Amino acid sequence: MPYLRMLKIDNMRKLLFSSHNRKSIDWAALFLRLGFGLLMIPQHGWMKLKNFDVLKTEFMDFMGLGSATTLCLVIFAELFCSILLVLGLFTRLASIPLIITTIVIMNTHHWELVGKPELGTAYFIAYVTILFLGPGKYSLDGLIVKNTSRR
Numbered sequence: 677m678p679y680l681r682m683l684k685i686d687n688m689r690k691l692l693f694s695s696h697n698r699k700s701i702d703w704a705a706l707f708l709r710l711g712f713g714l715l716m717i718p719q720h721g722w723m724k725l726k727n728f729d730v731l732k733t734e735f736m737d738f739m740g741l742g743s744a745t746t747l748c749l750v751i752f753a754e755l756f757c758s759i760l761l762v763l764g765l766f767t768r769l770a771s772i773p774l775i776i777t778t779i780v781i782m783n784t785h786h787w788e789l790v791g792k793p794e795l796g797t798a799y800f801i802a803y804v805t806i807l808f809l810g811p812g813k814y815s816l817d818g819l820i821v822k823n824t825s826r827r
């Protein structure tokens with residue numbers, strides 16, 4: 677029994693104080709992907725898709741693309757790329773349109789990084805972290821890599 681307690685303490689020490697713990701990184705990647713992907717889908721992406729007819733004429737015109745085209749690009753990022761993030765499929769690629777969207781949001785708010793527009797900043801930080809961190813083991817990307825490396 678003392679050995680089991682020592683084993684648990686050693687595992688806890690590794691989890692809390694190790695500078696590199698693959699399992700923690702994989703869980704963190706899953707948590708970030710699910711958290712920020714699921715937050716973006718209903719309140720932003722799905723809402724814009726549902727109200728497309730109303731929003732297509734009043735949405736911002738980004739770089740002269742037109743309101744409807746800009747709205748389509750935002751829906752692609754906020755809805756479809758967020759779904760890919762949740763699934764962990766093409767994770768790094770899917771995070772790029774989301775990063776661009778959050779940069780446009782921060783620019784729209786005149787780069788006020790705190791206060792009311794700080795949610796855009798939080799999304800930006802999360803998506804850049806996901807880009808650097810990657811999908812982790814608990815993702816479809818992880819399954820694909822695992823299955824292709826067995827061959």
